[in-house]
Amino acid sequence: MLRQFHSLPGLIAALLVMILAISGAVLSVDPALERLHNTSTAAGQLNVGQLAEGVAHHFPGVEQIQRTASGTVIVYYNRDGQSGAETVDPLTGQGLAPYAPSTFTRWVKDLHRALFMGTPGHGVSGVGALFMLILAVSGALLLARRLGGWRNLLRPLRGTFSQRWHAEVGRLALLGLLLSAVSGLYMAATTFGLIADGSQSEPAFPTHLSAGPALPVANLQALQAIDLNDLRELVYPSPGNPNDVFSLRTAQGVGYVDPVSGALLSYQPHDSMHTVYQWVYQLHTAEGLWWLGLPLGLCALCVPLMSVTGILLWWRRRKAGPNIRHNSPAHSADSVILVGTENNTTWGFANTLHAALHQAGHHVHSAPMNEWKGEYRNAQRLLILTATHGDGDAPASAAQFLARLNHKGVKPGLPFAVLGFGDRQFPQFCQYAHRVQAALELAGASPLLELETVNRQSSQEFARWGHALATALGHDLALAHTPEPPRTYQLELAERIVYGEEVNAPTHVLRFKAHSELPGFQAGDLVGIIPANSPVPRFYSLASSSTDGVLEICVRKHQGGLCSQLLHGLDLGASVEAFIQPNPQFRPASGAHPVILIGAGTGIGPLAGFIRNNTARHPMHLYWGGRNPASDFLYEPELNRYLADQRLTALRAAFSQVQNGGYVQDRLRSDALSLRRLVEKGAQVLVCGSREMAKGVMQALDEILAPLNLSVLTLKAQGRYREDVY
Numbered sequence: 001m002l003r004q005f006h007s008l009p010g011l012i013a014a015l016l017v018m019i020l021a022i023s024g025a026v027l028s029v030d031p032a033l034e035r036l037h038n039t040s041t042a043a044g045q046l047n048v049g050q051l052a053e054g055v056a057h058h059f060p061g062v063e064q065i066q067r068t069a070s071g072t073v074i075v076y077y078n079r080d081g082q083s084g085a086e087t088v089d090p091l092t093g094q095g096l097a098p099y100a101p102s103t104f105t106r107w108v109k110d111l112h113r114a115l116f117m118g119t120p121g122h123g124v125s126g127v128g129a130l131f132m133l134i135l136a137v138s139g140a141l142l143l144a145r146r147l148g149g150w151r152n153l154l155r156p157l158r159g160t161f162s163q164r165w166h167a168e169v170g171r172l173a174l175l176g177l178l179l180s181a182v183s184g185l186y187m188a189a190t191t192f193g194l195i196a197d198g199s200q201s202e203p204a205f206p207t208h209l210s211a212g213p214a215l216p217v218a219n220l221q222a223l224q225a226i227d228l229n230d231l232r233e234l235v236y237p238s239p240g241n242p243n244d245v246f247s248l249r250t251a252q253g254v255g256y257v258d259p260v261s262g263a264l265l266s267y268q269p270h271d272s273m274h275t276v277y278q279w280v281y282q283l284h285t286a287e288g289l290w291w292l293g294l295p296l297g298l299c300a301l302c303v304p305l306m307s308v309t310g311i312l313l314w315w316r317r318r319k320a321g322p323n324i325r326h327n328s329p330a331h332s333a334d335s336v337i338l339v340g341t342e343n344n345t346t347w348g349f350a351n352t353l354h355a356a357l358h359q360a361g362h363h364v365h366s367a368p369m370n371e372w373k374g375e376y377r378n379a380q381r382l383l384i385l386t387a388t389h390g391d392g393d394a395p396a397s398a399a400q401f402l403a404r405l406n407h408k409g410v411k412p413g414l415p416f417a418v419l420g421f422g423d424r425q426f427p428q429f430c431q432y433a434h435r436v437q438a439a440l441e442l443a444g445a446s447p448l449l450e451l452e453t454v455n456r457q458s459s460q461e462f463a464r465w466g467h468a469l470a471t472a473l474g475h476d477l478a479l480a481h482t483p484e485p486p487r488t489y490q491l492e493l494a495e496r497i498v499y500g501e502e503v504n505a506p507t508h509v510l511r512f513k514a515h516s517e518l519p520g521f522q523a524g525d526l527v528g529i530i531p532a533n534s535p536v537p538r539f540y541s542l543a544s545s546s547t548d549g550v551l552e553i554c555v556r557k558h559q560g561g562l563c564s565q566l567l568h569g570l571d572l573g574a575s576v577e578a579f580i581q582p583n584p585q586f587r588p589a590s591g592a593h594p595v596i597l598i599g600a601g602t603g604i605g606p607l608a609g610f611i612r613n614n615t616a617r618h619p620m621h622l623y624w625g626g627r628n629p630a631s632d633f634l635y636e637p638e639l640n641r642y643l644a645d646q647r648l649t650a651l652r653a654a655f656s657q658v659q660n661g662g663y664v665q666d667r668l669r670s671d672a673l674s675l676r677r678l679v680e681k682g683a684q685v686l687v688c689g690s691r692e693m694a695k696g697v698m699q700a701l702d703e704i705l706a707p708l709n710l711s712v713l714t715l716k717a718q719g720r721y722r723e724d725v726y
Helices: 002-036 048-058 103-114 119-147 161-191 272-285 290-320 346-359 401-408 431-443 459-473 562-568 601-612 636-644 664-670 672-680 691-708 712-717
Strands: 062-067 073-079 082-088 095-098 231-235 246-250 253-257 264-269 335-340 364-368 381-387 415-422 452-455 489-499 507-514 526-530 538-541 551-556 575-581 595-600 620-626 650-655 684-689 721-725
Touching (some): 048 082, 048 231, 103 119, 346 381, 346 459, 507 562, 507 601, 551 601, 595 672, 595 691, 601 636, 650 664, 684 691, 712 721
Parallel strands (some): 595 684
Antiparallel strands (some): 062 231, 073 082, 231 246, 253 264, 489 507
16 A cells, blocks of 8 residues: 555656656755855944945945845945945945846746746646655655665665665655655745735734935944844935835834934834744755755655656556466366566466466465465465565555454465565575464465565475476476567687596586677676576576676586486587676675685685675675585685785685584684674675575574574675575
């Protein structure tokens, strides 16, 4: 519901909000430019009487003096029957330049305030400010939910390019946009009289004036008592009219000045509503607060970027939304698929599952988890595919599921299987899927399979779950799903380095060159290899970046492994079809903090790439586990070179098939004190290798960090622990 509340105003009002934001950004520069060209005066340096005296020498026919909130002093005068206006130096009263407001600025102000439509336009601009307020508040709530609460609002962001830019820019601009939107709404409300601005209260014109000749303006006590910085407007009496007076408007109030006695007459201080109005007006326009205008303008310029990325995100969610063919009614289906998703990406997997079950002869009903009905009369199985949002929360289409399950119940003994989707970089990986599993078991349903998870939309993990489901159903069920058909490239094998042949554990470092220009990539990104006769790509972590001139991967040959056998059997000069998948979550953070690299087997590939690119010589410590140093010490020559040129600070290797051997987690425990010191210095931990290895590393690090009252989950929450596991 919150996402729809955020998206709908943005789609409806995108153009209006962008017009207001861009015009507001243009106007935000004016106070700074005006301040730049003004002569500023300190408090107590000059009073209004002294200013009036200086002006009188240069402008005998002065009619009015104005001082803008930004400090510009303007004199309106009449000379030889011709009216004129000039900006003046307040210290001397001498004219600086004719005063002629910019036509362009007036045009932009009219666009910003009323869209060239007069009073109705003020209402439209007010609606635009309301939309901006809704977008800012709902966006902040969405971001807090995504990051797991307000306390995590400054955590590093993850996601696609559009998602990260949209959220990052929104986070930076949030306070400025809230201030602009709230103050804009207030201004619109005062325009239509919904809120009083205090301008309705004016002092009565004085009825008793002193008789006699008028004093020189510099001698008027009321003007001498007012600091120049408090002046807003001084209107001179009409020439030849002995019953006229000076009209004075200051930051504190309004009154009249007797030209004969110099006394302040009928003075009326501003009421609280006028004070509030002036304060809000300054906050919105930055007039008198030039230092605020520039950051507000930058925040406003973020709106067009967020509008574009927001529309892109909405369009991608719409495209990724459910398009289910052969969707049987809920009451007649033997198989029910329920989907929990935040951005609709899980629907692609559900669609593949639905189509495979339908082809196998099942009557399948697919729906969002929020549409849980409780009683599915003919259902023989329930399959739930759900993502996790934020800090273990339900995604948008599953927010009501647990409450509906508790209210409506489930058919006793109904077989079910839950498949969780998420990203292992988040501390609460697939936590909502675990909650759903526990709730269904508690409600009386019967597990058909153990809960399984899919990391970062892995087609391979989804296909493996499909094989397990097929075994449980007793018939074939091929789940070949690629979220988006990627653009592929031909890669030609240029070099091969062989390890492990003598111990019957062949591992090859393969270096490819592309037939055409590849998109930019970095070590830690993924390359998807598409084997012949298989629509499901196999992903390998890259050990090189674009600047290395080759695409490098490290591949161990697996018995029955379709892609690994293909790659090991390639001749030099032979080609494979592949595509690049960015993996920005898995790479060293910028900065000089130490980096702890942990891996085993082929997991050393991207870690070696990180070290190779460490040209700044930041501290990098590598912990790696292999079988035997004589046969499969992967990247040994390169690592020795990196130690020599200080791109690698320390190498701690562990080998399992030697006398008194051990695993990488044993090596970590033996270096516990050194690791604690590195973590205390702000070290980041990057882990690459098998899932079992990663689990052992987590357990070892939890033991090591316990004296510091830290854990791996804490480091994950801080963005200092990242994994690439398979």
